[in-house]
Amino acid sequence: MKQNILIVDDDKDICSTLSKILSSKGYLSNIANNSDAAINEIKNTPIDLVLLDVWLEGSQKDGIELLKIIKKFNPNIPVILISGHANIDMAVKAIKLGAFYFIEKPFKSEKLFLIMDRALENAFLKNKYETYKENRENEEFIGNTTIVSNLKKKIKQVSATNARVLISGDSGTGKNLIAKMIHDQSNRSSKPFITINCALLDNKNFDKTFFGNFDSTKKDLGFIQKAGQGTIYLKEICDLDHFIQGKITNFLQKETYTLDLDDGQKNNFNTNIRFISSTNRNINDEIENKRLRKDLLYRLNVASIQVPSIKKRREDIPLIINNFLSKKNDDSFKKIKLSDEVYALLQTAEWPGNVTQIRNFVDWLYIFFKSSNKKIDVISANMIPNDILKEDNIDNSEEKNKSMMNLPIKDARKNFEKQYLISQVNRFGGNISKTANFIGMERSALHRKIKEIGIKK
Numbered sequence: 505m506k507q508n509i510l511i512v513d514d515d516k517d518i519c520s521t522l523s524k525i526l527s528s529k530g531y532l533s534n535i536a537n538n539s540d541a542a543i544n545e546i547k548n549t550p551i552d553l554v555l556l557d558v559w560l561e562g563s564q565k566d567g568i569e570l571l572k573i574i575k576k577f578n579p580n581i582p583v584i585l586i587s588g589h590a591n592i593d594m595a596v597k598a599i600k601l602g603a604f605y606f607i608e609k610p611f612k613s614e615k616l617f618l619i620m621d622r623a624l625e626n627a628f629l630k631n632k633y634e635t636y637k638e639n640r641e642n643e644e645f646i647g648n649t650t651i652v653s654n655l656k657k658k659i660k661q662v663s664a665t666n667a668r669v670l671i672s673g674d675s676g677t678g679k680n681l682i683a684k685m686i687h688d689q690s691n692r693s694s695k696p697f698i699t700i701n702c703a704l705l706d707n708k709n710f711d712k713t714f715f716g717n718f719d720s721t722k723k724d725l726g727f728i729q730k731a732g733q734g735t736i737y738l739k740e741i742c743d744l745d746h747f748i749q750g751k752i753t754n755f756l757q758k759e760t761y762t763l764d765l766d767d768g769q770k771n772n773f774n775t776n777i778r779f780i781s782s783t784n785r786n787i788n789d790e791i792e793n794k795r796l797r798k799d800l801l802y803r804l805n806v807a808s809i810q811v812p813s814i815k816k817r818r819e820d821i822p823l824i825i826n827n828f829l830s831k832k833n834d835d836s837f838k839k840i841k842l843s844d845e846v847y848a849l850l851q852t853a854e855w856p857g858n859v860t861q862i863r864n865f866v867d868w869l870y871i872f873f874k875s876s877n878k879k880i881d882v883i884s885a886n887m888i889p890n891d892i893l894k895e896d897n898i899d900n901s902e903e904k905n906k907s908m909m910n911l912p913i914k915d916a917r918k919n920f921e922k923q924y925l926i927s928q929v930n931r932f933g934g935n936i937s938k939t940a941n942f943i944g945m946e947r948s949a950l951h952r953k954i955k956e957i958g959i960k961k
Contacts, residue, residue, distance in 0.1 A: 505691045507552040508553075509551075509552065509620075510536065510545050510554045511535050512536045512560070512567070513556075514560050525613055534551070539563040539565035540564060542556075546573070546578075546773070551581055553582050553623055554581060555616075556574075557587065571585065576729075582626065584604055586609060587608060604619075604623040605622075631694060631696045644681075645682065646827045647824070648819075648820065655809070655811070663685070669808070670781050670782070673784065673810060674813045675860070676857045676858035678858075679782040680699070683737045683782060684697060692734050697735050698727050698735070700737065700739060702740050705744065707747050712726065715728050716728060716729045735778045736777055737780045738780070741782070741800070744796075744800075752800060756804070760772045779804060781804045787805075814855045814858045815933075816933060818930060818933045819851075819938070821847070821855075821862065822850075825850065828862065841882045843882050845885045846883060846885050852930055921953075921957060925950075925953065925957070936954075
C-alpha cells in the first residue's frame with residue numbers, strides 16, 4: 505500500500521513541486537496551504553508522514569502549534585519540520601515537541617527523501633514494537649484438517665477487508681492468535697496492534713485509558729492514540745461493564761472523538777481504527793440475560809469467525825504437540841520424543857483447555873523429564889503418570905478395569921471393542937473413512953460394527 509504524505513506549506517509552488525516529486529517516488533500526497541486545511545486533512549485522511557513548514561504565513565496557527573496538535577491526535581505520525589529561517593532554539597524546541605527532524609530551506613531532494621525513509625522506518629519499527637511487546641512469540645495456527653483449512657481461508661478473506669470481526673470459541677482455542685493473524689494479513693500490518701483486556705477496564709478511568717489524557721505526557725496515551733490507523737483487539741467483550749459497553753457503542757457509531765486544543769477550541773477527529781473482538785461465551789445467552797448490549801454486538805459483529813475446539817480436530821493434536829516440542833528443543837532443552845502409542849493416547853483425550861492445555865502438557869513433560877538422570881530416548885505411555893492421564897479425561901481408570909474383570913469373556917471383548925472404536929473414531933474427529941483405514945477395516949464393515957455394538961454418533 506502506498507504511503508500518504510501530507511505537505512503543509514503556505515507556498516503553493518513548493519507544495520506543487522514536492523507533490524510531483526513524491527508521486528514520482530511512489531508516494532501519495534495531500535496538500536494543505538494553511539493550518540485549518542492541515543487539521544482537516546489530519547482529521548479525515550490516513551496520513552503516514554507530515555512535511556510541515558514552520559512559519560505558515562496567513563494561518564491561524566504556525567508550524568510549532570500545528571505540530572502539537574498532530575502529536576496529540578496521533579503521536580505515531582512522524583513530522584519533518586521545514587524552515588527557511590531556522591535557528592538552534594527553534595530546532596531544539598521542535599524535537600522536544602516530537603518532530604522527527606528539522607531541515608532548512610533550500611534543501612536537496614535526495615536529503616529530504618533520506619530523512620523521510622528514516623522517519624517512516626522509525627515509525628514502522630515503533631508500531632511493530634507496540635504490536636509484539638505483549639506477544640513476543642511468532643506463532644502460527646497449527647493444523648491441516650479440513651476445518652482448519654477452511655478457517656485459514658476465512659481469515660484471509662476477512663483480512664483483505666476493513667470490516668470489524670467477532671471471533672468466538674472456547675478458552676484456549678487460539679482466538680488471540682487469529683486476531684493477530686487478521687491484522688498481519690491486512691493493509692494495516694505496518695500499524696500498531698493494540699490488545700485491550702476488557703475485564704481490566706473500569707468506569708472511573710475509562711475515558712483516560714481508552715481515549716487518552718490530551719494534556720499529559722506521552723506516558724498517558726490512550727488506546728485510541730496508540731492504535732492510530734492500526735487495529736484494536738477487544739479481548740473477551742462479555743467481560744465489559746455495561747456502562748462501558750454504552751460508551752464504546754457510541755464511539756463505534758461515530759468513529760470520532762473530541763480533542764481539546766491549546767487555545768481552548770474543540771475538534772472532532774476521525775480515528776480510522778479497525779476493531780476485532782472475541783468471546784468464549786454463548787453470545788445468544790449473554791444477550792438474553794442482558795449482559796451484552798445488542799447495539800454493541802451489531803457494531804462489532806460485521807464479520808464472524810468461529811474457532812473450533814480441539815475435539816473437533818483431533819488429527820491436529822500430534823502436529824500441535826510437535827510444534828511445541830520443537831520450540832523447546834530449539835531452546836537447548838533436552839530433546840524429548842514421544843512414542844506412537846502416546847500420540848494415539850493423547851488424541852483420545854478431551855483437552856477442555858484446548859491448545860493452551862496441550863502447551864501446558866508439553867511444559868510439564870520438560871519439567872518432569874528434564875531433571876531425570878536416566879537416558880530416555882522415547883517416552884512411552886507407561887511413563888506418563890496416571891494423574892496426568894486422568895486430568896486429560898482419558899478413559900483408563902482402575903474402576904473400569906475392575907468392572908471388566910467381573911464380565912464373561914464375550915461381554916468383556918465386546919466392551920473393550922466398543923471403547924476401542926469410540927477412542928479411534930474420536931481420534932480421527934468422527935471421520936469413518938480415516939478410522940477404518942487406520943484400524944484395517946473396510947468402511948462399510950466399520951459402519952456395521954458401530955451399529956452392532958451400539959455406538960451413537
